[in-house]
Amino acid sequence: MKTHSTNQSGLLNSKRFLPLFITQFFSAVNDNVYKQSVLILLVFQAATLADGALYSNIAAGLFILPFFLFSGMAGQLAEKTEKSKLIRFVKLCEIPIMVVGALSIYTQSIWLMLSTIFFMGFQSTFFGPLKYSILPQHVAPNELTKANGLVESGTFVAILLGTIFGTYYITQDVGPEIISIAVLVLAVIGYVSSRFIPISAANEPNLAFTYNIYTSTKNVFSALNSQTESVGKSVLGISWFWLIGAIVLTTLPNYVKHVMGGNELVVTSALVVFSLSIAIGSLLCEKLSRSRIELGIVPFGAILITLFLYLLSIEPAILSYGVQIDELLTLKQVLNTGDMRWHFVWMAGIGIASGFYTVPLYALIQQRTEEACRSRVIAANNVLNALFMVCSAILSIVILSILEWSISELLLLLAGLNLLISVYIYTKVPEFFLRFIIYILAICMYRVKTRGEINIPEEGAAVIVANHVSFVDWMFILAASPRPIRFMVFAPIYYSPALHWLFKMAKAIPIDSEKANPEAFKKAFDDVAEALERGELVGIFPEGKLTDDGCVDMFRRGIERIIERTPVAVVPVHLGGLWGSMFSRKTKWQLPRLKWSLVSVSVGEPVTANKAKADNLRQRVLDLKLLYSKDND
Template sequence: MQDNKKHQRALLKSKRFLPLFVTQFFSALNDNIYKQAVLLLLIFQTANVADGAFYANLAAGLFILPFFLFSGMAGQIAEKKEKSKLIRIVKLAEIPIMLVGAVAISTQSVWLMLTTVFLTGLQSTFFGPLKYSILPQHVAADELTKANGLVESATFVAILIGTTFGTYYITQTVGATVICVAIISLAIIGYLSSRSIPISAANDPNLVFTFNIFSSTKGLFKVLNLQTESVGKSVLGISWFWFIGAIILTALPNYVKYVMVGDELVVTSALVVFSLSIAIGSLLCEKLSRSRIELGIVPFGALLITLFLYLLSQEPAMRFYQLSSEELFTLEQILHTGDMYWHFIWMAGIGIASGFYTVPLYALIQQRTVESSRSRIIAANNVLNALFMVASAVLSIITLSIFAWTIPQLFLLLAGLNLLISLYIYTKVPEFFLRFVIYLLTICMYRVRTKGEHNIPSEGAAVLVSNHVSFVDWMFILAASPRPIRFMVFAPIYYSPALHWLFKMAKAIPIDSEKSNPQAFQQAFDEVAKALDNGELVGIFPEGRLTGDGSIAIFRRGIERIILRSPVAVIPVHLGGLWGSMFSRKAKWRLPRLKWSLVAVTVDEPIAANEVTAEQLRERVIALKEQYEKGAV
């Protein structure tokens, strides 16, 4: 366990991750320096606002266009070929692209600048599936959240630095020269760092490649439709984040100027706050997730985004400074004017919540997607991201230009839409909401310590057996597992009005007494066999009832019946610290009280199917209990 923690702390320094991290950072930095410099040059060269807006939107469209046209091909190539070599090719291509870009900036050729913007978008289209699909091949499953958090935080820091750098230097006397030197140098640095990325085997070397951009893009969504519901809705959730993020980043300067009445420094400060807070949220996500993929944080992040968008949509309080109609507040005045400084806090809240929201979704896609189709799923995600960003621009135009809404009204609409989209996703994939409930329980009422969770297989069928101490035992085992587990639950409890919705959401399997309801008894075992045949995890409590004195009762032979029909590995689990806490029988005859208990979930090594007996499993769980009582767990 200590070794795992050391590996996680050293991830950023490791050769299997650091070169990719550096390559991604300089790639995002270079893209944003060049795009921002070109955007300002196009605006400054035009004779009026309308022409400036046209070229700015044209540049944005040309950058996104390759994602629509070539993501299908990019996904296929990333699937079929070795990835580190492809990354080196993509990064090597960035050098001549930036040389052309430098010529475009030096000569201020509008069409050459637009052509280079298209080429940078094309390069990003082929780099995207590679950088995300290579991660699971070089980092462990329990490092995915941290790795994605680092990548996301670095990306938004790069966006912030690149945008600021490009904005500042392109307006200076020798700024064009500085920009040209910077973009060429960064392209070279990115290529050199890419040469150290470890070799990563092709996911599907036998994949048939097609040059037809339409059929290849259509193929991406065919592959996406074959994935689990959780993967499909995670892709939708990430695209929705880019929909919200694109609107906020686009509207933030005008929000600051016309709602907060702030000057240019206030606009820059708002962009800094929003971008850095996403980076902070991405890094905090790994801490809150306890170095694992914790889907319970996703609904938490979505709710916070809705809350802070609503707060940001409220008009600032009365101002204490008297300004003329043409004056704008300075940053110092903003921080001392009514409660306007709270709007920076709301912006930071949205950014941090966005980190909570996106990082687990990226990690889930990487973990639960079949390896042979992972790159194409990332490519499909890129297509949807681009589509949602275009849709966000359309919504902004309709609401702000046609309907003449204010930006706070647009933010209020976003808050409502975010709530509806979140409810849709969590209704379709109840696992997200279930993990949220479990996360709140384990954080607010208990301190949970897990050991041996790596013994739970990342894929394939297995049965987990545990001692039975409280009515919420199954939640703590789920909290320790990186995968969903279908628990067998006593039918009267399963169908109780207060809990039926929760057990149904968890896809629990109701079981009744063989004597009182033999049909339901048999159906339960049939459902268990079906789940195991599908490669799922099943959890049972072989004691058949809650412990009345804290000891471990005799294990019934139902587990042997299950394994005889479905010969899979069985994993012993021990729960410690729950006896005497709320929901255990020791607290039955008194009013329940909240007790912040330390709960230990210990997962033992799997037992082969041909070695499983009820007596042996009980002995293994008792041995874990003794270790816990001695303080060894």
């Protein structure tokens, strides 16, 4: 098995990731340098405010139009073609596009600018599925969150740099010349870096390619619909994020001017805060996820986005008390006026929470999508992202122009809608909410040390067996596992009013004693067999009851019955540090310790089916306990 570095600097120094990161970074810088320069030129060349708004909307529409028209083709092409070669071709095409773009900036030809914007969108449409579908081919599964965090943070830093660079230099006397040279240089750098991207085999070389826009788009959505519901709802969640992001970014200048009373420098500062905070959140996500795909952070991010949108919708106290601002405030004045400095904190909170929200979703799509469909699923995601961004513009127009609501009211509505959409997604895919509960309990309330989690198979069926110390053992094992596990749970506990909803969400398998309820006993083993045949992980506690003294009791023969019916590997697990907690039988009333108790989850090497005997498995669990004890001496 390949071993990879587990820190961000190591990944950035790696030839399998760095060239792609540089290519993506300079592509994003170039896009935003040119787009921002063009938008400013269009606004200043327009005879009236209406003409300026018209040109700006046309430019935005032309950039996003190719995502609707050609994402289907882009997904198919990325699926059937060697990716590094295709990326080089796409980046090579950026050079002549930027030659035309430089000419349009230099001559300030409106229609040449708009044409260039369209072809930039066209080029980005074909680059999008490539940059995300290539990642799982070059980084290890435990590096996906880290890689996506770096890509997301790099992208938003690049957007910020490109926007500031384009805004500043296009207004200078020699601005058009500087911008023209810059976009050409950036295009060349992007192409040169793309030549170092490692070869990435085609996922589906025999896929039929069609130039029909409708058929190709239908094809990528068919690929999306064939995936698990978690992938589909992740795509929906990412698209919803882009709707929120588009609204926040487009209303930010007006919010700063009309709500905070700030001048142009304050607008730029707010943009810097928002963009950098997304980058910071994306990098922090990898740390909070412990270098894995941690879905529990997604609801956490959604809750924080709702909270900070609500706080941002509250007008500064200085305005609430009726104080009039005669002229726009400088950045220093804003920071020293009332509670307005907190609005920068709320903006940063939204950005950091956005990183928590999006990075695990992108990583999940890459990990759980079938390899033969990955590029097409990402292409479908791009179509939905574009659709939601159009909806964001329509929603803003309806709320602000037709209904004449205030910007603060729009943000408050957005906070409420975000809460509703989040509840819908987590209801449809309970795994998100379940992982959130596990994350809060197992990571925040306790200090969990996991070893050997690499022994849990990345795919295929297996049975997880562990000692039974507390009522929440299954949560800590789930916290250590990169995959969902269906645990067998004693029926009276499974159907208890307080916990039934949680066990049902976790897709646990209820089991009763053979004497008390033979039908339920038989059905439990049938359900286990079906789950294993579908390639799922099943978890059981062979002791059959909680320990009364903290020791590992004898393993019952039910595990042998399971393996005899469905021969699969068995993975032994030892849980340490939970004996004496409020969830064990050592004491009935003990709150979690404030210093965070150390809980260990030790995962042993898989045992083949022919060696999966109850006594042998118990001994392996005891061996893991001894190993844990030696490490803590």
